[in-house]
Amino acid sequence: MTAHLEVKALLVAAVASGQGKTTVTAALARKLAKQGKRVRVFKCGPDFIDPMLLERASGAPVRSLDLWMVGRELCRSQLAQAAVEADVILIEGVMGLYDGAPSSADLSREFGVPVMAVIDASAMAQTAGALVHGLRDYGPVEMAGVVANRVASEGHARMVAASLRDIPLFATLPRQAKSLPERHLGLVLPGEVSDIDDLLDNLADQLVFDEAAWNSLRPVRIEIPDAAAMVQAPLLAGLTIAVARDPAFMFLYPANLDTLRQLGATLAFFSPLADEAIPVEAGAVYLPGGYPELHAQALSQAAAWQASIRTAHAAGVPIVAECGGMMALADTLADQSGAVWPMAGLLQGTVAMQPRLAGLGSQGLPTAQGVLRGHTFHYSKLETVLEPAAHTIKHPSTVPGEAWYRVGSLAASYFHAYFPSNPAAVAALFSRSEP
Known part of the structure; x- marks a missing residue:
């Protein structure tokens, strides 16, 4: 019988780039860490800068998961190691949920990790439901819930939540007066932002979190690979x-x-x-x-x-x-x-x-x-x-x-x-x- 571990895990994804995946993942990681939970974060696909920010937010190293570049077995090994060390695993997706070959959706299905959809709700209300149901059903993928980013008010959040029908609104985050600075290759490096920890703490504090939805998340079973197969000749x-x-x-x-x-x-x-x-x-x-x-x-x-x-x-x-x-x-x-x-x-x-x-x-x-x-x-x-x-x-x-x-x-x-x-x-x- 194959040995396995169980841990709460989410793949944070979106319909496209620019919806706020990194911001939401960082806010969620920092909030959970401040609650005393051990958090491990991964980044889908090739990326150097986002992992630096997510490492700062979570307090733990951030590694890459990619079914082609990293490979299934090393992805599985890294997830298993994280399951030993952490209470929660967060995986930030890349681009849109179904973009790329392989995509974030492929990774979700490969390891049975449910998707947490981030939507930019700043210019929509009830249409959020149509968007999220489309994201869920197109693949399909298992949709754990939604984080509505750039929400204007409590009333706006209620309209978004009602539109989601059977999908829970996991959390909301208001529009930020001060965003994480960027340059041509992506976000500015965390060490160059003097108030980066204040920014991350502020994001965590503003993330309105549904504890009941969190507690209802099912644990993910992660198979423990054969350690002997990973040994490298010197x-x-x-x-x-x-x-x-x-x-x-x-x-x-x-x-x-x-x-x-x-x-x-x-x-x-x-x-x-x-x-x-x-x-x-x-x-x-x-x-x-x-x-x-x-x-x-x-x-x-x-x-x-x-x-x-x-x-x-x-x-x-x-x-x-x-x-x-x-x-x-x-x-x-x-x-x-x-x-x-x-x-x-x-x-x-x-x-x-x-x-x-x-x-x-x-x-x-x-x-x-x-x-x-x-x-x-x-x-x-x-x-x-x-x-x-x-x-x-x-x-x-x-x-x-x-x-x-x-x-x-x-x-x-x-x-x-x-x-x-x-x-x-x-x-x-x-x-x-x-x-």
């Missing part, structure tokens, strides 16, 4: 990997660091933005994505950092640079104002910010060890005469995606890899044996 034993981590290089999956450690590597963090050189003991370097365009002047003047990455490259040290990490290794970077700044110059070419998205979506990189899955999301473009060593493959269309460049020991691309999807390929990238 292919990077004895290797120290220098990982850039500061406000210019913050976009990485926590699971990527877990995978490197499980492969046997020791991680040494450093800050290019603070002009710190690569740690001398490092046998490989990982430059994740982030916001180098916001810190281009400081990076251009970071002489010790630039000298150390050039020295490492000349010595054949494996360097893996993703998106923002790649941008910092080009010849120049033009920021949003158009100012051009010299970068480290390991990758021949120039990078410039664009007013519109230049790349978005799930992708996989073919390797000798199989496909390494991940995603892309960027507003800049690289102009280079270099020929790509490979291209990623877009999911689910299978058309060519991002260019993958190899310059000596440097592997660079706009592609953000999700390391647990293929640890053997990751080990090869960070090893000198990689051709």
